[in-house]
Amino acid sequence: MRPRYKNVKMFRRSRVMWGSWRIWEPRLVFWFGALAIGVISVLFARAADRAQELFDTLRHTTEFSPYLPLIITPLGFMFCSYIASTVFPNSQGSGIPQAIAARHLHEPQLQHRLLNLRIVIGKIALTIVGLFCGASIGREGPTVQVGASIMIQTARLGKMIQTKGLIVAGSAAGIAAAFNTPLAGIVFAIEEMSRSYESRANGLVISAIVLSGLAAIGLAGNYTYFGYASAIAVKPEDWLAVVICGVGGGVLGGLFSLYSLKAARRLKRWAQPAPVKRMALFAGLCGLIIAVIGIGFGGETFGTGYSQAKTVIEGGSINPGYFVGKLVATFLSLASGIPGGLFAPSLSVGAGFGSSVATVLGISVSLGAILGMAGYFAGVVQSPMTAFVIILEMTDNHDGIITLMATSMLGYIASRVISAEPLYHGLSRAFIADSIKYQRAQVRTTADDGAPAKEKDGPDAPRSA
Structure with a gap:
């Protein structure tokens, strides 16, 4: 048995430790950051919904309003592309690859x-502008x-050293707060963000x-x-739909992923002589095509x-060819390089x-819509667990x-046959390559100045390693 005086010493030492600001500072900063993610996610969602409502209202104000997207959408795309390239670099696209x-x-x-606070401002602002212009994002x-930038x-x-764990935690918190799907946030952290999860990050992610989630x-x-949707496969035709939606959705998602990666690489080479100007012009062209598609589908694309998906999940009906127009509009929105995500579209x-x-x-129709979401989404992101968990929580x-689970797995397998590289991880390679080039350029510049190459040390340099 431990002597009593040793227990007293240990108790006093623990009181001193837990009363130390050095112990509490990183925890308090982390908790504040997590709460901030929830608050910002909700405000971002409300602003984004309002922007889309304003665009819809604008299209119905006068007799000629349905054709306003032919002007607003391409100009808005050019504006978003230019500002993202010049004022908020690395804010382009979804944000998950970054x-x-x-x-x-x-x-x-x-x-x-x-990942920095400047990008937080640009990402939110330009995504809202994109939705106001009719982008399929x-x-x-x-x-x-x-979320990752805030973390x-x-x-x-907070002088914390687990930066990689914090990136995963911030990303997971962002997904959980955006959809109100906490389990999907955890699975997303495991399957999509890391592909090799570190158990020591468990506490960070869940916290x-x-x-x-509490803040949201x-x-x-x-x-x-x-909303709530109860859809179960019972009849043989229902299980046939599982196969068709799984394989068919996976093929469509795989093609989307494959050609998105090809387009990103070829556009980067094509825009190299004048990247800002050329990408802005290309974004304008994408915006014009999206406007034409949107007018052709009565504004549905x-x-x-969200409203179209909710309609069919509740058993309603939409244009049978809607998914084709929406897929093309989403592909062009991604290829244009403007800030905006892929999940909802x-x-x-x-x-x-x-x-x-x-x-x-x-x-x-409700069962078909849910199965189609699982198959296609699993095909696009090639993360079957994330696909079925997020849809499970979103529809209850x-x-x-x-x-x-069966549909998501079929979608994943079909997609892998077509596209060997997952979309987000393929897009992330470009940001990794650019970062390495930037680092080498910094080293060469420092060497040319005659000073020893060292890491930047200043107000913009993170204090964690």
Whole structure:
């Protein structure tokens, strides 16, 4: 038995330690950062929804308003592309590739180039502008980069050393707060962000998700993203839909992923002589085509596609060819390089595809929409666990978990046959390569100046390593 005086000494030492500001500082900063992610996610969601509502209102004000996108959309795309390239570099696209790239980089300076508070401002502002212009984008991917950026900032302020774990935690908290799907946030952290999860980051991820979720629920209430949907595969036709939505959705998602990666690489080479000017012009062309598609579909393909997806999940009907127009509009929005995510538009494409399959087979439209979302989304991101968990939580359809799992797995397998490289990880390679080039250029510049090459040390340099 331990002597009593030793227990007293240990107790006193513990009181001194836990009363130390050095112990509490990183914890308090981390908690504040997680709460901030939840608050910002809710405010971002409200602003994004308002921007889309304003665009829809603008299209119905006068007799000629339906044709306003022919002017607003291309000009808005050019503006977003130019500002993203010149004022907010590394804010382009979804934001998830930047978070993945930052996690693979070892130098704090390079991580800070991809994740910082300046990018938080630009990402939110330009995504809102994009939705106001009719872009087929979502806010969920940008919320991931915003969450990771906030957590990187907490690492600097709190002198924390687990920067990679904080990037994963911030990203997971962003997904959880954006959709009100805490389990999906955890699975996203394991499957998409790292692909090789570190168990020591468990506490960070769960704490960040809990705190950001509490903040989001406090502001927006506890809700289910698409409402409640009870859809179970019972009849043989239902299981045939599982196969068709899984394989067909996976093929569509794989093609989307494959050609998105090819387009990104070829556009980068093409724009090299004058990247800012050429990408702005290309973004304008994409915006014009998206405007034409949107007008042709009566405005359905503009924006996130949330209302169309919700309509078919509730058993309603939409244009049978909607998913084709939405897929093309989403592809062009991604290729243009403007800030904006893929999650919501991809779910909408999948829901449209599944509803068309359901109509042909004569089964429940709600079941078809949910299966289509699972198959197509798993095909795009090639993360089957994330796909079925996020759809499970978004629809509260726990009765259909087996069918969701089967459809997601089929979608993943079909997509892998077409595209060997996952979309987000493929896009992240470009940011990793640019960061390495930047680092080498900095080393050469320092060497040419005659000073020893060393890491940047100043107010912009993170204090964690």
